Amino acid sequence: MNRWVYGTQYRWGRIAIVVLYAATGGVNANAVDAGLSASLQAKYVTLQDQLTHNQFQKPLYLESNETRDAVMGDIYALVDYRFAMVTAALNSPKNWCDILILHINTKHCRVSSAGQGDVLNVRIGKKYDQPLDEAYAVTFAYRVTAETSTYLQVRLNAAEGPLSTRNYRIILAAVPLQNGQTFIHLSYSYAYGLTGWLAMKVYLGTIGKNKIGFTVAGTHPDGQPRYIRGIRGVVERNSMRYYMAIEAFLSGLSEPVQTRVDKRLNSWFAAIERYPRQLHELEQSEYLEMKRKEHRRQQAG
Numbered sequence: 001m002n003r004w005v006y007g008t009q010y011r012w013g014r015i016a017i018v019v020l021y022a023a024t025g026g027v028n029a030n031a032v033d034a035g036l037s038a039s040l041q042a043k044y045v046t047l048q049d050q051l052t053h054n055q056f057q058k059p060l061y062l063e064s065n066e067t068r069d070a071v072m073g074d075i076y077a078l079v080d081y082r083f084a085m086v087t088a089a090l091n092s093p094k095n096w097c098d099i100l101i102l103h104i105n106t107k108h109c110r111v112s113s114a115g116q117g118d119v120l121n122v123r124i125g126k127k128y129d130q131p132l133d134e135a136y137a138v139t140f141a142y143r144v145t146a147e148t149s150t151y152l153q154v155r156l157n158a159a160e161g162p163l164s165t166r167n168y169r170i171i172l173a174a175v176p177l178q179n180g181q182t183f184i185h186l187s188y189s190y191a192y193g194l195t196g197w198l199a200m201k202v203y204l205g206t207i208g209k210n211k212i213g214f215t216v217a218g219t220h221p222d223g224q225p226r227y228i229r230g231i232r233g234v235v236e237r238n239s240m241r242y243y244m245a246i247e248a249f250l251s252g253l254s255e256p257v258q259t260r261v262d263k264r265l266n267s268w269f270a271a272i273e274r275y276p277r278q279l280h281e282l283e284q285s286e287y288l289e290m291k292r293k294e295h296r297r298q299q300a301g
Contacts, residue, residue, distance in 0.1 A: 030148070037151035040175045044183045047076055055214065056275075062214050062239065064232045070167070071231050072189035073239030079184060081250050083176030086184070087152045089250055090172060093118040093142045096156065101291070101298055102245040102268045103238075104281055107135040108298055111142075118142045124162060127281045129290045132297075136162035140170070151175055164195035170242065186246065188239045212278055213237060227278075237278055244271040265291050 044051075051059040059078035064071070079086065089095055097109035097120060107130065108123040120142055125135030138158050146153040151173070158168035171187040213233030218226040227233070248268035252260040269287050272279045282290070 033146045033148050033151050036146065036153065036173070037148070037175050040151070040173055040183065040185060043076065043185070044175070044177070051076070051078065055216075060243075062236060064213065064215060064228075064236045064239070066230075066232050066235075069193070070189060070191040071235045072187065073235040074188075075184075075186045075239050075243045077184055077186075077243065077247075078177070078181050079247060079250060081182055081253075082180055083150075083152075083174065083182045085253065086174050086182045086250065087147065089253060090152065090154055090174070090246070091144050091147055093120060095249065096120060096142065096154075097122075097298065098264075099245045099249045100242075101294060102248055102264060103241050104287065107294055108132055110298070110301065114141075120156065122158075128286075129293065138162070138168065140168070146173075161190060163199045164193035165190050166193070167191040172246070184246070186239065186243050188235065188242055211237070214240065214275070214278060233278075240275070240279065241272070244268055247271065261292070261295055262288075265295075 047061050050061040054061060056062075061076045062073065064073045066072075081089075093111045097111060100106045100109045100120070100122060104127050105124050106122060107125040108121075110121045112119055112121055118141075120140040122138045122140060123132050123135035124138055138161050140156040140158045143155045143157075144153070145155050152175075154172045156168075156170040160166050161168050168190045169187065171185075173185045173187075175183050177183055211233055212227035212229055213236035215228045215232070215236065216225045217228045220226050228236070245268055248264045248271060251267045252264040255263045265288055266284075269284050272281075273284075281287075
């Protein structure tokens with residue numbers, strides 16, 4: 001069974017659980033959460049071989065998918081933090097702003113209230129320092145959609161993004177393991193219209209033409225792996241950047257408050273540099289200088 005089928009089964013399994021309970025007279029939230037927890041636990045069992053043997057040299061599995069007008073990246077990984085710590089860290093909108101700012105293209109993030117929930121007002125820009133009014137504004141609705149002793153799900157949804165992109169979804173799900181680790185699933189996806197498609201074609205035909213993803217699509221004549229390119233390569237790189245931001249944020253929890261920011265910035269950059277062919281963009285000094293400035297700006301509001 002290939003990796004696309006695995007991912008499809010998991011997503012349809014989550015939908016089937018909700019439909020089943022709805023059909024029996026109303027959704028029991030605790031029962032649905034228990035079903036989702038069991039589904040992710042089962043995914044962990046299914047992925048044992050991929051988590052043990054992979055190109056990342058760590059317990060991590062990445063898959064991606066592209067349709068006519070949308071793209072999705074999914075990461076499954078073990079993190080060396082107890083579930084209670086992961087839940088406490090990732091069920092806060094402010095913490096998610098501190099996570100997102102680690103990404104090289106996030107220029108700013110601020111939490112505000114809208115209607116009955118919180119939103120993250122994010123600015124997405126280029127890989128170098130730039131004024132906020134030159135960055136794209138993206139508004140994510142933030143929701144903790146499940147939080148029990150055995151399951152966490154957080155959703156960030158944005159209706160619109162840059163260049164006619166839309167339906168941005170960042171979904172984080174987590175379950176505890178008996179060995180004290182936590183198994184997480186990060187899903188990152190968005191859809192795009194004609195303007196977005198044309199902009200991506202220009203990017204992939206110019207400065208992005210030599211960029212690659214992580215999925216091996218075959219081999220070159222010399223026997224070296226041939227990695228995917230194109231828009232699936234784009235979503236795989238960004239999925240990895242967001243996953244590494246979560247892991248880097250968690251790494252700073254044990255640090256004194258005054259050193260947490262630098263710990264997280266250095267951890268994120270070190271993680272990126274493990275895969276330079278896909279993810280290297282700046283030198284460490286450039287990244288740290290830019291991000292320290294952006295973090296100060298973010299703390300100032």
